[in-house]
Amino acid sequence: MNAPTQPLRILIVDDEAPARRRLRDVLTDCADQLPVDIVGEADNGLDALNLVQQQPVDAVLLDIRMPGMDGLECAAHINRLENPPAIIFSTAYDIYACQAFDLNAVDYLLKPVRADRLMRALSRAHRLNAATLESLRDVHPKVRTHLSVNEKGRIVLIPVADILYLKAELKYVTVRTVAREFLIEESLTRLENEFGDSFLRIHRNCLVASARIREVGKLPGEDEGHFLRLDGLDERLPVSRRQYSAFREKLKS
Helix, strand or coil: CCCCCCCEEEEEECCCHHHHHHHHHHHHHHCCCCCEEEEEEECCHHHHHHHHHHCCCCEEEEECCCCCCCHHHHHHHHCCCCCCCEEEEEECCCCCCCHHHHHCCCCEEECCCCHHHHHHHHHHCCCCCHHHHHHHHHHCCCCCCEEEEEECCEEEEEEHHHCCEEEEECCEEEEECCCCEEEECCCHHHHHHHHCCCEEEEECCEEEEHHHEEEEEECCCCCCCEEEEECCCCCCEEECHHHHHHHHHHHHC
């Protein structure tokens, strides 16, 4: 990012108050060389996402390890905005773990943050693409707390705990909650790999939340044909013959 004529609008995100104060102090030290405007602070990913959508933000200083929604997940949701801000991660990871950021040309700050390193990061901060964020999540895996979609220019979060089923349809996956359906562009296989502890495959194109199963039945007039119902839905979802045995074993366990 080129040196701005206006102050760089920065959002600080860290679950630890001392770390946020440290960043504020270091940014103050940098003010003579790089004018900045700290437009807000957040101590969690959900509040950070809300703040980014409420006001213009040029760059987000984003902690990685936070309870609930971590920094990598928050960055992925922010990245769905039409004009997302630049992201600079801050981390206490050791240098070997940080190789993943180096390989993906992602700027990061090792704690405690130094003024010269922060200046360098801000001067070259850039927007991240989805492929980069996916590769970082492969190195630093953590199951997401939310899925997200962009609707009319705003990010709508879908709590994973509210999802009843995930169904692949052409290049999209339908995400069903009690309230409504959403369409996301993700791989059902990848979703199964990530959420396999809480979702079961009942068909080649469908995963269901195991904790929300309320009925398993047999389809009338069909040999070995079965269906299930989920809490809050009257819809009968077919269980394929190929998946039924494995589905029953997982359900018992």
